[in-house]
Amino acid sequence: MLIFKLAFRNILRQKRRSLLTGLSMTGGYVLFVISISMLEGSWGNAVDIFTLDHTGHIQIHKGNYVKRPKIYETIVDREEVEEALAGEARITGYAPRVYSPTLAYSGDKTSPAFLIGVDPVLETSVSRLLLKVSDGTYFDAAPNEDGYSQAMIGAGLASKLKLGLGDEIVLIAQGADGSIANDIFIISAIIGNKTSFDRFAVYLPLSAAQVFLSLGATVHEYAMLVSNRNHNEAIASDLQVLLPNLTVSPWQKVEESFYRTMQSDRQGNHFSMGIIVFLVFIGVLNTVLMSVLERTREFGVLRSIGCHPLGLVKLIFLETQMLTWLSLAVGGLIALPLVFWFAQYGILLPQPIDVGGVNFQHMKGEFSSLVFFMPMTFIVGAAALISLPPGIRAARILPRDALSSH
Amino acid sequence: MHRIILVACLLLATAALPSALPAADPGSTINSTMTSTARAREIINQMEELYRGDSSNAMITMKVTTPQYERTLRMSGQSLGRELAFFRILSPKKDRGITTLKREQEMWNYFPKINKVIKVPPSMMMGSWMGSDFTNDDLVKETTLIDAYDLALKETEDQYHITLIPREETVTVWGMIEYIVSKEPLLPVMQIFYDDKGEMIRRLSFQEPTVFSGLLMPSILVMTPLNKPGHSTTIIYEDITLNPPDINEQTFSMRNLKSRF
Numbered sequence: 001m002l003i004f005k006l007a008f009r010n011i012l013r014q015k016r017r018s019l020l021t022g023l024s025m026t027g028g029y030v031l032f033v034i035s036i037s038m039l040e041g042s043w044g045n046a047v048d049i050f051t052l053d054h055t056g057h058i059q060i061h062k063g064n065y066v067k068r069p070k071i072y073e074t075i076v077d078r079e080e081v082e083e084a085l086a087g088e089a090r091i092t093g094y095a096p097r098v099y100s101p102t103l104a105y106s107g108d109k110t111s112p113a114f115l116i117g118v119d120p121v122l123e124t125s126v127s128r129l130l131l132k133v134s135d136g137t138y139f140d141a142a143p144n145e146d147g148y149s150q151a152m153i154g155a156g157l158a159s160k161l162k163l164g165l166g167d168e169i170v171l172i173a174q175g176a177d178g179s180i181a182n183d184i185f186i187i188s189a190i191i192g193n194k195t196s197f198d199r200f201a202v203y204l205p206l207s208a209a210q211v212f213l214s215l216g217a218t219v220h221e222y223a224m225l226v227s228n229r230n231h232n233e234a235i236a237s238d239l240q241v242l243l244p245n246l247t248v249s250p251w252q253k254v255e256e257s258f259y260r261t262m263q264s265d266r267q268g269n270h271f272s273m274g275i276i277v278f279l280v281f282i283g284v285l286n287t288v289l290m291s292v293l294e295r296t297r298e299f300g301v302l303r304s305i306g307c308h309p310l311g312l313v314k315l316i317f318l319e320t321q322m323l324t325w326l327s328l329a330v331g332g333l334i335a336l337p338l339v340f341w342f343a344q345y346g347i348l349l350p351q352p353i354d355v356g357g358v359n360f361q362h363m364k365g366e367f368s369s370l371v372f373f374m375p376m377t378f379i380v381g382a383a384a385l386i387s388l389p390p391g392i393r394a395a396r397i398l399p400r401d402a403l404s405s406h
Numbered sequence: 407m408h409r410i411i412l413v414a415c416l417l418l419a420t421a422a423l424p425s426a427l428p429a430a431d432p433g434s435t436i437n438s439t440m441t442s443t444a445r446a447r448e449i450i451n452q453m454e455e456l457y458r459g460d461s462s463n464a465m466i467t468m469k470v471t472t473p474q475y476e477r478t479l480r481m482s483g484q485s486l487g488r489e490l491a492f493f494r495i496l497s498p499k500k501d502r503g504i505t506t507l508k509r510e511q512e513m514w515n516y517f518p519k520i521n522k523v524i525k526v527p528p529s530m531m532m533g534s535w536m537g538s539d540f541t542n543d544d545l546v547k548e549t550t551l552i553d554a555y556d557l558a559l560k561e562t563e564d565q566y567h568i569t570l571i572p573r574e575e576t577v578t579v580w581g582m583i584e585y586i587v588s589k590e591p592l593l594p595v596m597q598i599f600y601d602d603k604g605e606m607i608r609r610l611s612f613q614e615p616t617v618f619s620g621l622l623m624p625s626i627l628v629m630t631p632l633n634k635p636g637h638s639t640t641i642i643y644e645d646i647t648l649n650p651p652d653i654n655e656q657t658f659s660m661r662n663l664k665s666r667f
Binding site for chain 2: 172175177178179180182214
C-alpha cells in the first residue's frame, strides 16, 4: 500500500504538470472514443442499409447458390428450415425468396429485369420493401378478378417500359423444368426510385413466382434478421449445425467484397487512431521522463536506504497508470453522454442519403462496449509501455552519481 | 437446300420420307466400283435425300432429361420443303399452344398466354430450343454436307463410317463430324460431333427403325451432349403422314403462328 500512497503523492507533487498530462490523455481518449463510435456507427449504418434493405443478417441456401446461383438450386425441405428458424429465439424474422433473371415486355418495349419472389407478409419482417413503395399499393398473394397476379416493379424499369399502376407487364424467363416461363402480371406498386439497387427488379408474390418459374413449393433463399446483428455469425454457425445439408451464410459471406472493404477501412482508421495516441503518448513519455530526471537525487536516496531497483520501476509504472486511469475516468465521463447523444440522435445531414428509396437523414455513431473499451485498452497498454523506459532509467541510477547530482 | 443436322431434318422435314425405305429402293445401293470419296458422297447424299421431300405432318414426343429435372413435351410438327417448319406444343398444359415457326433461316416463337410473337435473335441461336439439347441453330442452319465438308470413308462388314472435315471456307462450330450409316438397311445410325480440339461434344443416335406410311425410318433420336453429364434429349416419332393435303404455304404464316387452337 505504501507504494500506492507514494505514487499518488508523486502525481500531486506537480499538480499543473499532472493536470496537463492527464488532459492530453483525456483528450486523446475522448477523441479516440468518438472516432471509433463514428467509424463503427457509419459502417453500422452501411451494414444496416443493405442488411435491412434486402440481404438480412443471415441467409440460407442450397449448395453454393450465393456464388453460383442456379435456378434449380432450391431448398426443398422448407419445413425443416422453418422449424429450425422458429426454434431460434435470437431470430426476429425470416422470409423465403426465389430469384431469376427475366425479360420484361410492355408493348414493343423490352428490358432485362430481375425477378424476386417474396412472401408478401413475411418479407416485411426482414426487409424495407414495404417502405420502399413509392407509388401504389404493396401487393398481396391473391390474383385479381381476371386471374392475374400482382407485381411491384422498380422505378427504373417502370420508366424504361413506360409502365404505370394497373398496367400489364409481360415476363419471360427460363423455368426450373427447362420450360419457357411466360406470363402477364398487373403492376400494383412502383418500388424505390431510379437510383435504387432494385430499380430493375420485378417483385412477385412468392406463390406466383413459384408457379411462373415451375419451382413447385421450393425456394432459393431464406433471409432473416437477428436481434443483435453483431451476433449473426455465431447464430449462423448454430443454424449450420441444425441444417447440415444447406449452406448458412452470415451477411459477411453474402456480401464478402463489401465486408473486406469495411475491414480494410477499419484497419486503416485504427492505424490513424494509433498514430494520434502515439503522438499523445510522446507527450506523456516526455512528462514521465522529466519527472524521473527531476527526481534523480531522490531515487539515489531511495536506492541508498535499500530500495530495490524493481521497486522504482513499479513506482513509476504505478504513477503513470494512476494518472492514466484518472484521465480515462474523466474522459469516460465526457465521452459517455457525447457518444450516447451521437448514437441516439446523430448529426443531421445537410442532404439526406437516399438508399433504395429510403432516406437516411442522420449520421449516427455507435454506443457499445467496444467503443469505450477498445481505446481504453489501447491507452492503458501504451501508458504501461512508455512508463518502462523512465522506470528502467530510474532503476539503473547509481546512488553515488544520483546523490552528487543537482 | 440441305441440312447438316439430321435431327433437325427429321424434326423439320419429315416430308423427306418417300425415299426412306432404302432396302426397297434400288437407287439406294452403293456402287462398289466407285472411288472411296465418291462413295462417301453418295452415302451422305442418300442420307440427306432421306429427309428431302414435299411436306409432312408428324406427332412427336420429346423427353428432356437433366440431373435436375425430366420433362416430356408432346407436339405436332409440319414441314414444307426444307425451308418451312411449324411446331406446336400440345402438352403439358402450361406449355400448350407455344408454337415455333421456322421460315428459311429465321425463327419465331409464339406464346399464347402472353399473346406475343418473339423472333429468336441471332444472339440466341446457340440457345436451347424448348429446353432441349438441340439449339435453335440446329433447326435453322442449312449447309450442304457434301459441299461444305471433305469426306473420308471407312467400311466395316455392316456399316459405313464417314468422317466429315469442314473445308476452310465452311462456317461451322464443329471441327469434325463422324457419321455412321448401316448398310442394310441404308439408314443413319449415329452422328458424333467434335470440336476444333478433337474432343467429342455431342452424339446423336438414330434408333428403332419403324415403318411409317409404308416407309422405314428411325423413329427415335437421342441427342447426348457429352460435355454435360446426365443431359439427353430423346425425340420419339409417334406418327408421320407424308404429303398431307392440308399443308401449304399458309400453314407457315404469321397468322397461323398466332392462331389459337
